Amino acid sequence: MRENLTHAIEDYLKIIFELTLEQPRASTNAIAERMGVAPASVTGMLKRLAANEPPLLEYRKHHGVELTPAGRQVALEIIRHHRLLELFLHETLGYGWDEVHGEADRLEHVISEEMEERIAQRLGEPQVDPHGQPIPTRELILPPHSTLSLDQLQSGQSARVERVEDDDADLLRYLYSVGLVPRAELTVLERSCFDDNLSLQVGAHVVVLGPRVTRQIYVEVL
Amino acid sequence: MRENLTHAIEDYLKIIFELTLEQPRASTNAIAERMGVAPASVTGMLKRLAANEPPLLEYRKHHGVELTPAGRQVALEIIRHHRLLELFLHETLGYGWDEVHGEADRLEHVISEEMEERIAQRLGEPQVDPHGQPIPTRELILPPHSTLSLDQLQSGQSARVERVEDDDADLLRYLYSVGLVPRAELTVLERSCFDDNLSLQVGAHVVVLGPRVTRQIYVEVL
DNA sequence: AAGAAAATTTAGGGTTAACTAAATTATATT
């Protein structure tokens, strides 16, 4: 199944998968930005991935790409590795939830299926990582999850935090300090019309968050 | 400290370190064989490593190489990673002692110093891996160990197994099945003069081993 | 010490995955 695949290819597929959760197709530039490489480098790689046997994505010049089922399977495998590793590092080595991401990003390409299984077993076949992100199953299905981000809530609404994006360590440290972790409950006190700032009640704290932050927190309305 | 170093470079340094435990200098061909690459490829790499700033090894045409202190430090760091990982996989994920080597070989290049420390702490600053191989300390000193291999014993001598080479899974499974693990005690029943076979008493077992095997088992005479 | 055998290096290539700069195509504005 995963023979020819370099780390770079796995990263491309993972990022394309994440981008196509939001838009139907991922653009060359968006991929380049998230990969931290030049757009020209992306074009070359996309051609290769589309020409792979089996093709890992469907590529139309100037119109971005979409993963094929084969490509999606690889992406989900990597995401499963990543999230299992985050939880494993947290649970068995005492890593903070703000520290697991970088380590998992490197390990995810390197662990065997054997190790993936052993970790999953040891953790009791967990469904979510420390940030509340759902862990794809061994059959490589990503469990459904709320797509409602905090910035879409109205004044007075109450909600429970389901998950937060895991890639910004500074943000994670801050969220932890104010108690905005998965399962925490909150109420929107006020939303300012012109700048989209949101003031929230979280436990004993009152927190004001800008839209760049609230877009990274996903909730379930109560 | 470790900025420019690719996985390949780390592997070269590790292998050169291991070769120079036996001979004063490591030859191009010996390195090529252990790396599984062509001798010509080794020459190119050795030139690069000698030209590195700081130089990682000292290279004399047609006379092999010796590590510099800087090169030795990198090698020991990787060996520390490898052996800590072997023990970690064994202890916390239930891997068999024959299964840990391949996984550790890939992970050793990828874990952070942070993770190295956390693993060492969790395992209680261990001194040896599951095969009895000594784990270099954080100050990067390799603890001394016996250099007497089983093939050097005479009839009638008793000894305790200290360590075994870790890279042959089939051999490890066999040794486990007959009880030839670190700390096991044994007595040489007979050594045949012409073929160097050794017959041993190990617990209830009587085992006959050829020299290719006995050279991979290190002991302390009792 | 000469010649044969073994070890090593040189020379010339190939692949992967990145880069920059210039050219092209698509989209948005007026």
Place this chain on the structure above:
DNA sequence: AATATAATTTAGTTAACCCTAAATTTTCTT
């Protein structure tokens, strides 16, 4: 519909690591 701007692709390079085949150097044997 023309033009400006943004997005994308092409072309030409680079660096890391590997290869094979041929040439050279060292070591071994007689």
